[in-house]
Amino acid sequence: MAGFRAFLAVASLSLFAASSPARAQTRVTENIQIGLSTDYVSITAGFSGADLTIFGSLENADPRVARQGRYDIVVVLEGPARKVVVRRKDRVLGIWINLESETFKNVPVSYSVATTRPLQDVTDPNSYKQLSLGAANIYMQPADGDDSPATIQEFTAALRERKTATGLYSVNVGGVQFLSQNLFRATVRLAPNVPVGTHKARAFLFKSGLFIKESSAQLEIRKSGFEQSIFRVAHDYSFLYGVFAVSLAMLTGWLGRLVFRKD
Amino acid sequence: MGIYLPIAEISVNIFVLLAMGAAVGFLSGMFGVGGGFLITPLLIFYNIPPAIAVATGANQVIASSFSGALSHVKRGTLDFKLGGVLLAGGIVGSTGGIFVFGFLRRLGQLDLFISLLYVVLLGTVGGLMLVESVNALRATRSGAAPVLKKSGQHNWIHRLPLKMRFRASKLFVSVIPVLGLGAGIGFLSSIMGVGGGFIMVPALIYLLKVPTNVVIGTSLFQIIFTSAYTTLVHATTNQTVDVMLAFLLMAGGVAGAQYGAKAGQRLRGEQLRALLALLVLAVAFRLAIDLFVTPPSLYSLSGVDPT
Numbered sequence: 390m391a392g393f394r395a396f397l398a399v400a401s402l403s404l405f406a407a408s409s410p411a412r413a414q415t416r417v418t419e420n421i422q423i424g425l426s427t428d429y430v431s432i433t434a435g436f437s438g439a440d441l442t443i444f445g446s447l448e449n450a451d452p453r454v455a456r457q458g459r460y461d462i463v464v465v466l467e468g469p470a471r472k473v474v475v476r477r478k479d480r481v482l483g484i485w486i487n488l489e490s491e492t493f494k495n496v497p498v499s500y501s502v503a504t505t506r507p508l509q510d511v512t513d514p515n516s517y518k519q520l521s522l523g524a525a526n527i528y529m530q531p532a533d534g535d536d537s538p539a540t541i542q543e544f545t546a547a548l549r550e551r552k553t554a555t556g557l558y559s560v561n562v563g564g565v566q567f568l569s570q571n572l573f574r575a576t577v578r579l580a581p582n583v584p585v586g587t588h589k590a591r592a593f594l595f596k597s598g599l600f601i602k603e604s605s606a607q608l609e610i611r612k613s614g615f616e617q618s619i620f621r622v623a624h625d626y627s628f629l630y631g632v633f634a635v636s637l638a639m640l641t642g643w644l645g646r647l648v649f650r651k652d
Numbered sequence: 653m654g655i656y657l658p659i660a661e662i663s664v665n666i667f668v669l670l671a672m673g674a675a676v677g678f679l680s681g682m683f684g685v686g687g688g689f690l691i692t693p694l695l696i697f698y699n700i701p702p703a704i705a706v707a708t709g710a711n712q713v714i715a716s717s718f719s720g721a722l723s724h725v726k727r728g729t730l731d732f733k734l735g736g737v738l739l740a741g742g743i744v745g746s747t748g749g750i751f752v753f754g755f756l757r758r759l760g761q762l763d764l765f766i767s768l769l770y771v772v773l774l775g776t777v778g779g780l781m782l783v784e785s786v787n788a789l790r791a792t793r794s795g796a797a798p799v800l801k802k803s804g805q806h807n808w809i810h811r812l813p814l815k816m817r818f819r820a821s822k823l824f825v826s827v828i829p830v831l832g833l834g835a836g837i838g839f840l841s842s843i844m845g846v847g848g849g850f851i852m853v854p855a856l857i858y859l860l861k862v863p864t865n866v867v868i869g870t871s872l873f874q875i876i877f878t879s880a881y882t883t884l885v886h887a888t889t890n891q892t893v894d895v896m897l898a899f900l901l902m903a904g905g906v907a908g909a910q911y912g913a914k915a916g917q918r919l920r921g922e923q924l925r926a927l928l929a930l931l932v933l934a935v936a937f938r939l940a941i942d943l944f945v946t947p948p949s950l951y952s953l954s955g956v957d958p959t
Binding site: 476554 | 768880899902
């Protein structure tokens with residue numbers, strides 16, 4: 390049940406193949422498309438991470454550029470944004486205690502990237518910054534803007550490091566492959582603790598290091614199964630859930646006595 | 653076989669949990685304690701988030717104390733009146749504890765506070781028990797008759813006002829220390845996920861001079877309700893009770909307890925107490941190490957509740 394694949398349908402890969410011998414001066418600009426065949430993906434309770442495959446197409450591709458491999462695609466699957474507190478432990482009387490903390494607003498819970506080539510080979514850092522593309526370029530807004538820039542920088546770095554260490558932020562170099570001149574496949578990693586909610590898939594097309602076009606689609610990740618029902622009940626009907634937990638414990642205690650009675 | 657815990661949100665091995673429940677059940681049957689003080693640290697060592705380990709520990713304690721209390725009701729060794737007064741204090745203490753729990757959680761100091769409380773309490777109780785039982789062992793070895801304390805002796809507690817008569821315990825004592833003891837245990841129950849028997853039993857015997865035969869039943873009676881209340885409030889305010897986890901622990905626990913009780917009958921009282929003391933100290937030591945060892949990462953992330 391852990392391995393699943395959501396195949397995202399290919400929109401409009403037809404038609405233009407015939408128009409490829411168009412001359413350079415009259416050609417229209419390239420376009421990129423990703424389309425999802427499904428609006429949501431259900432993961433079961435035993436989910437231990439998986440690869441999500443996204444298919445897409447490149448329209449009006451220049452065959453000459455394509456042959457030289459100068460088209461690059463970066464696909465990002467970005468999770469819902471949440472508020473996050475980053476805490477730092479410091480030693481007080483020999484004991485490690487959470488002391489400093491920094492709260493950030495709107496931090497994407499997950500951020501999985503797939504690329505055709507290593508990010509630094511696709512385009513220059515400035516373009517990434519302009520596009521807010523890549524885990525290093527997402528703007529993390531501190532809730533308290535009065536903190537010193539050095540502190541904010543330190544905690545931002547720590548936030549990225551922790552997200553990467555837990556697999557929520559990942560980069561899959563070579564995860565985007567051209568299946569033909571116009572068709573590509575992107576494989577992004579879903580961490581075992583991938584958050585539920587609305588994820589945004591975005592594909593960025595670069596030609597010889599220049600950003601050309603972006604396409605996006607939304608994907609809902611849901612959890613399903615018995616365990617998820619328990620989770621929902623625990624949150625939506627928390628008092629009844631508590632009553633149930635207490636009754637279950639008493640019943641178990643009573644049954645245990647009946648079964649193993651010694652007196 | 654892996655199983656996913658819906659509230660803790662991690663996958664664990666079902667047999668590890670059953671074995672953990674059985675082992676603690678065995679020990680609790682052997683020593684006559686609830687086992688909450690072992691379950692919660694064990695869960696923390698098994699990477700269950702401390703907040704969930706505590707709330708679920710409280711839930712698990714209900715099962716063992718309920719089945720224990722039933723047999724005491726049958727034998728008539730349960731003082732309902734004394735238990736009721738303890739319980740009144742317990743509810744107040746538990747409510748305060750839940751409030752402190754939520755406050756520390758928001759501050760990011762909950763894990764530290766739980767560990768510190770465990771280290772201090774287990775270290776103290778374990779240390780005292782070890783000294784006492786080693787002395788007793790030495791005394792029996794040298795052949796000297798064990799020194800018994802005079803039960804009629806009164807201490808400062810018996811001079812407090814607001815006296816109340818507890819017939820089943822043959823006791824005429826102020827309600828202030830009874831309520832206070834209940835409140836203290838309730839507070840610990842909600843913060844540490846323990847029943848508190850390991851503090852309640854000696855306190856009832858040595859401080860209030862309750863006859864030993866009614867102590868355990870009465871203590872179990874109050875623990876059922878305090879931990880039931882704690883479980884309910886944790887479930888409603890913090891959503892940290894994991895029934896799946898609790899059930900696996902209980903199932904292992906009720907079975908283990910019976911074999912533990914049998915094994916316990918073959919050992920002498922002071923030997924049992926010395927063993928229990930060593931166990932308690934070992935848990936305290938293990939938790940203490942974690943406080944001092946440099947963590948793999950100094951930084952931690954936590955979500956903010958959307959309240």
